[in-house]
Amino acid sequence: MFLGRYHFILNLFETNLIKIIFYRNLFHNVIGFGTKDFIPHTSWSLLSKLLFKHFINRLPLKDALRILLNEESNLGTHTDIFVYYARSGANAWSLVRYTWAQSFSRPFTIHKPLQCPGCGRMPGSITYNCKKSPDQSSVVVHFKCGAKTCDWQQQKFASKAIIDMKDHRSIMDKVGKAWAANNGQWCFEEMKPVTSF
């Protein structure tokens, strides 16, 4: 979807569109949503407010987005947000992933399965614990089904490059602390932009 001349919002799985955007160099910012089953209407609240703040109030897109994400924990439960910011000079694009953490449903930004993949039990059956990886490069989240008759378990990793947007500290600093409870916490991660296909 086009937003004015220089903004573009898309599903990141539409790679043909991404090619057009980068090769023609027409856009200042590109916003994408990083879930396969993206439901567009979940993003309208954020996008409509973002357009107002950026085009009417003239706030830089990055500043506007960071202010507004605090009101969008519902969107955070559904999808990550990827923003390509255009720069001038040698590094033409930077890429930032905005991702949401919540101690019950997305510990350290990792999706906890809604149902146990092993036995199909409903939410509440899966517990988890967290620790730092031996090389200190990531947080290891270990999920486990609490049912005695089920041995499903899974380990996932969240990079230390993921930063809490409120205090600008790495999620590594949050291990062992009460963090991202209630409405959760938005985080961001600077990523390497992919501009060739």
Ligand SMILES: [Zn+2]
């Ligand atoms: Zn189970």
